[in-house]
Amino acid sequence: MTSALAEARPSPLDAARDVLRRTFGHADFRGLQADVIGEVMAGRSAMAVLPTGGGKSLCYQIPAMLRPGLGLVVSPLIALMTDQVAALIQSGVAAARLDSNIGLDERTETWRRIERGELDLLYVSPEGLMQPHMLDRLSRLSLSIIAIDEAHCVSQWGHDFRPEYRMLGRLADLFPAVPRLAVTATADARTREDIRAELRLEDSAEFVASFARPELILSAERKRGGASKRVIELVTARPGRSGVVYAGSRDKTEALAESLRAAGVPALAYHAGLDKQVRTDRLEEVLEADAAVMVATIAFGMGVDKPDVRFVIHADPPASIEAYWQEIGRAGRDGEPAEGITLYGASDMAWALRRTAEREMDEAVKQVQARKVRQLYAMLDGTGCRAAAVRRYFGEEGVEPCGQCDVCSGGVETVDATVPAQKALSAAHRLNGRFGRGRLVDHLLGKTKDVSDWETGLSTWGIGQELPAGQWRDLVEQLLFEGLLREDPNDGRPLVGLGDPDAVRAVFRGERPVAMLKPHETERGGKSRRKSRETEALSPADRPLFEALRAWRASEAKAQHVPPYVIFHDRTLAEIATVRPGSRAALARLNGVGEAKLAHYGAAVLEVVEGFGG
């Protein structure tokens, strides 16, 4: 072949880049996207581990559009499918979903379109896909790609294990000629290996991006007294922003949402115990709002990719570092700065370990799960960069401190507390494991109410005058984390006793120092340190136009019953407000403006801009 001929035919990657520009309005591929797409375009299976917001969906959407045949996307949650399909349709892509929520008429119509070869992408659930009649129908079609989204769900070593995912291994035999692409945002080395084995991707290329999420500003703080009061403080300090608050129980989501509403925050509760219609309505309300706070159990999340979530607050800690990264990963998907704030306590850790121990599963799996719990708390309660700890956990090497988490920015300091620790341990020893934390602290301070003679007679009575009650509570918490104290659940009224005897002895002998976290008071107001890049870039003169564009988008979204961001992201609106395009061609050059959006909204946007003097 002459070089002239080679040039005349665009390479698959050039074609892919063309779709990226024309349909999705993005200037170029990001990170590993081009590598992954290149592999699939060559007809080979692959596994891609890209961080949340890394643009995983384009890795299968673009090949599905370019390669002949129908692209299948297996996805674990209906909310995820709904959102992606809505966004694809906005961009002019022929996509549909078949899930248990789709009525018979629509189902029939979708199949008609599939059989006529009109669809590029079909979203299905794993159990829906593996039904014999579905497989049978699909086997008579030509398929372009089978994408397995959230592929970590296949592994019991990870989190979020879903037994239905195990069936997907059979796809290798059923569709040997179709490239399969497994994508996930979270998988440590072991989980990755498991995914490849389960999905029969042993011989396929693996693309693992960095887990860095530089737009996320992380912090963690121990729960102190009224944790819900602290959550309200944190949320009200971030007015007019969208956020997610994760809580450990259904009741707590309801109670927190109510307290937040009482404090003037538009907050809604979301959990699996709510009526399905209520859930759908609330989800829609939050997605369509410019600023709203969802207070949810982890039933809310996977697949909710509202790009402008500015904070995720864990009112109760996540289950593992994977879960942490995935849950806070829902913030800042638009690449703008966002915060992940975690509240945690030693009793949360004890509860998680107990639950793991009680679960019915292999001893080996239990041990892995227990280690995951400990690793999570080591990160949360640790004194090293949080982002770096997470990235190391995922197997990244040569990781530098992030420079912006609470630890890096000096928000976390430690002080030596060996002597007070010795006092607290002696007191716990003398009180003989018969009392809770509050009583232990009162004893140290000599403030026990209605105290009896035997207690005032103990050598530890009132020996802790040097610290205020709050710091004693912190220290007791610290000792629980370190296993120097142990809490007996005692049916919800926990009793504090001594922990690991060797470690306790080492503290008494002064061989083991105890350092205590010192909270950084100035940060506690919870102000966000960085303004959004989009907001920062926007000059005051452009702001009114930006707001007018947002208002236009809100009414358009409402009329179409879709979330505003599927029309245009904030960042695109900010660019429009800054550039003030005077023609369709100028508008088309902006990031996020593809052909379909130009055709649908070009005139309206230009009109809004013109209203501001062009």
Ligand code: ADP
């Ligand atoms: P995830 O990996 O979390 O599934 P998505 O595929 O939803 O991420 O993409 C996250 C966001 O990044 C989306 O808003 C998408 O439009 C945007 N995006 C993806 N690829 C690019 C790119 N090459 N250039 C600019 N924006 C992109």
Ligand code: ZN
């Ligand atoms: Zn850091």
